[in-house]
Amino acid sequence: MEFTVQDKGHYTEVAANGRLNMVAAPSLRKVVDEVVSGGGKRIVVNLADTSFMDSSGLGALIGCLKLARQSGGDLRIAAVQPQVTMVLELTSMHRVLTPHASADDAFRND
Amino acid sequence: MTDILARRTLEEPAAEQAIEDLHLLLEQLWLDAAFVPEPDRMAFTTAVIEAASNVVQHGIPAEGATLLLGVELTVAVARLRAVISEIGAAPMDPVPDLTGPTGPAALDDDALLEDYDESGRGLSMIRALVTTVTVEREGDTNIWVLSRDSGRN
Numbered sequence: 001m002e003f004t005v006q007d008k009g010h011y012t013e014v015a016a017n018g019r020l021n022m023v024a025a026p027s028l029r030k031v032v033d034e035v036v037s038g039g040g041k042r043i044v045v046n047l048a049d050t051s052f053m054d055s056s057g058l059g060a061l062i063g064c065l066k067l068a069r070q071s072g073g074d075l076r077i078a079a080v081q082p083q084v085t086m087v088l089e090l091t092s093m094h095r096v097l098t099p100h101a102s103a104d105d106a107f108r109n110d
Numbered sequence: 111m112t113d114i115l116a117r118r119t120l121e122e123p124a125a126e127q128a129i130e131d132l133h134l135l136l137e138q139l140w141l142d143a144a145f146v147p148e149p150d151r152m153a154f155t156t157a158v159i160e161a162a163s164n165v166v167q168h169g170i171p172a173e174g175a176t177l178l179l180g181v182e183l184t185v186a187v188a189r190l191r192a193v194i195s196e197i198g199a200a201p202m203d204p205v206p207d208l209t210g211p212t213g214p215a216a217l218d219d220d221a222l223l224e225d226y227d228e229s230g231r232g233l234s235m236i237r238a239l240v241t242t243v244t245v246e247r248e249g250d251t252n253i254w255v256l257s258r259d260s261g262r263n
Binding site: 019021022023052054055056058059062065066082083086087090091092093095096 | 126129130133148152153155156159160163166167219222223226231232235238239
């Protein structure tokens with residue numbers, strides 16, 4: 001899995017390309033940790049090119065959300081694909097990680 | 111006897127590479143079994159990766175043994191089946207609870223976030239995604255069998 005971090009002005013986009021499984025989960029944590037350490041408060045994880053997520057990947061997203069909130073910021077997800085939606089709904093985690101249509105939409109009303 | 115329409119197998123050291131290889135194996139399986147509805151593929155794929163990841167992350171080799179992950183995937187007309195073997199493994203202690211209730215999700219979103227338990231989540235996901243799941247021990251191998259009725263509404 002590849003991660004691309006981009007400063008979008010009022011938020012930082014972390015685009016995740018590939019499968020967010022037990023192999024990739026630690027890398028996501030590391031990438032988001034670096035964004036938060038660098039002062040990033042608003043983070044959008046763009047899942048448009050994430051074809052798969054398992055409980056390890058979801059655990060990493062949850063960990064990243066907690067990290068962002070602990071530093072006074074927030075993390076949101078965008079452009080979620082069907083398998084990821086299935087996992088979010090199965091675990092009820094869509095309630096705390098509500099998918100947004102696109103990365104630009106995630107913080108549009110804040 | 112149910113006719114097997116597609117079959118794929120894998121056996122390699124229980125390490126991260128095995129999980130990446132298993133993803134490719136599942137993709138090949140669906141090429142051979144294009145008639146399987148997408149929701150069934152998605153659920154079965156997720157359950158198989160969860161179970162195999164559980165072996166790689168939590169499997170303990172028996173003394174002097176190398177832990178191997180064995181996977182056999184089969185597709186019949188209305189049945190998807192995965193046999194996931196933890197070869198050269200110490201006995202599971204405790205044996206995972208595959209029958210208990212998964213419990214309702216916390217009502218409060220903050221509690222939902224705080225209560226999130228990654229390791230327990232994988233097992234309850236497997237149970238929700240397949241029709242039956244069993245685990246048994248045979249010789250030096252712990253064997254998970256996942257089965258999903260395909261084409262159900």
